[in-house]
Amino acid sequence: MLLHRSRSTSLRSATSLLLILPALCACGQTITDEDCRRVGESLQRTWIEEVRKAAPPGGQAPTKASGVLLSEGERLGSDWLTECKRDLAGKRVSQMELECLLAARSLDQIHQCSRP
Template structure:
């Protein structure tokens, strides 16, 4: 199990990434008004990036691997749900820089998503 903690420790800061992405978008504040559809598209991108990280960090299959995969999948659901709630509450209807949104929509990894959140 300690190996699992080590492998997924880089995934834990994802919650902070979500907050930074939202703050980054609002701070950029010009260009495009965020819609529910934009929130959904970023959520789907986040989900794909998370799944790629799971694939890279997944332990070998077996009982421990199955339990770990289940835990990672439930975390994925929670993160995407949290993103959607926060995006709809804090971002929908606000103006953001198109390049910030394009960065999030073009990201293919959690690392790239994190870079989008940096000022």
């Protein structure tokens, strides 16, 4: 069940990234490598928080599942950083959406950042 939840959450995260990239390509400030890094770290923190929320109440997730979920979080941050540097660095982005992504603490909040 936890692994199924992991895949579902991973899919939602990938969808979030696909929504975020075009939404950020608006007018505003020029995004830097540092901005990419900060958003990637924020996405990783959000992922870890979502994993904690999905853990069974009053118990820890099995060690193997925890390892898989944590590595997915690391991969999410790493993939974001790579895509951001490749596709967004040096381009104009919406300051409001960038700030929204940095402040987001849940996947739902990340989805909200890409909405008009």
